[in-house]
Amino acid sequence: MRTHQLVLQWIENQLSSGELALGGRLAAERTLAEQLQVSRTSVREAIRVLEAMGVVRAGVGSGPEAGTVVIADPTAALGSALRLHVATTHLPVADIVQTRVLLESWAAARARTDSPALAEAAGLLDKMDACPDTDEFLALDVRFHLALAEAAGNAVVSAMMGSLREAIQSYAGKLTANLPDWDATAARLRAEHREILAAINNHDGGKAAGLVAAHIEGYYKEAGLGPKDSDPARQ
The missing domain is CATH 1.20.120.530 (GntR ligand-binding domain-like)
Incomplete structure (x- = not known):
């Protein structure tokens, strides 16, 4: 399994268990990479896949729109x-x-x-x-x-x-x-x-x-x- 797929699997498990819910935010790329022991590139690739699937919305910068938020689209x-x-x-x-x-x-x-x-x-x-x-x-x-x-x-x-x-x-x-x-x-x-x-x-x-x-x-x-x-x- 490619490393970004490991990230996807972990996020799916978080959603299934209720640890992560609609409107919730993923941790920062660096935090996730350290937690899952993968590269930040793998985390970034997984987030791009989830964004294309309409599962998350990734925002940049700071403020309420920043970060990666779980959506339903x-x-x-x-x-x-x-x-x-x-x-x-x-x-x-x-x-x-x-x-x-x-x-x-x-x-x-x-x-x-x-x-x-x-x-x-x-x-x-x-x-x-x-x-x-x-x-x-x-x-x-x-x-x-x-x-x-x-x-x-x-x-x-x-x-x-x-x-x-x-x-x-x-x-x-x-x-x-x-x-x-x-x-x-x-x-x-x-x-x-x-x-x-x-x-x-x-x-x-x-x-x-x-x-x-x-x-x-x-x-x-x-x-x-x-x-x-x-x-x-x-x-």
Whole structure:
């Protein structure tokens, strides 16, 4: 095992045991290096890995923002990893879309009508109605779907959804070039969004799940990305 991995293992054990918690600070590099009998370079490398994973935030200088603090930001790290693997074509976009359908259908079926996220989703739909810009519309679309996932109250699903949406957001934008009539598609998407939200608010989770699946699959099918289409040249 490389020495920076020893540092990672020690920090993981500290987190698991409760010795180190969310908001807690790691000791200084020199202190950790002496305690673990490794080089400061190994400590620094381990902290960089944890920062990329969204587990810690490393600050320099002095003051309240200085030092290495334990945070919780899995979405950004997972999203970055997924984007890179999609770029290698190891993870076909069509497969990611199918995974998204599974997660969003599950979330829609279990969304809580008293969740503040649903009010946020409704406000996003109003903004989409008055949005002529394609990129802005797609950005609002991302936020709408994340709000629905958040309404289910499952932190892991929310994090995974955020990661998947980030991984395919650029593809959704690129695929608009394949659509015969963006204005017509945007109008259909807006109507489907409202149907999904209405089903959730009416406590019909089964209908909401079916509408979400049809909504997602319909967009990608219209844009030319079929369920078995994993050919990078067509993405």
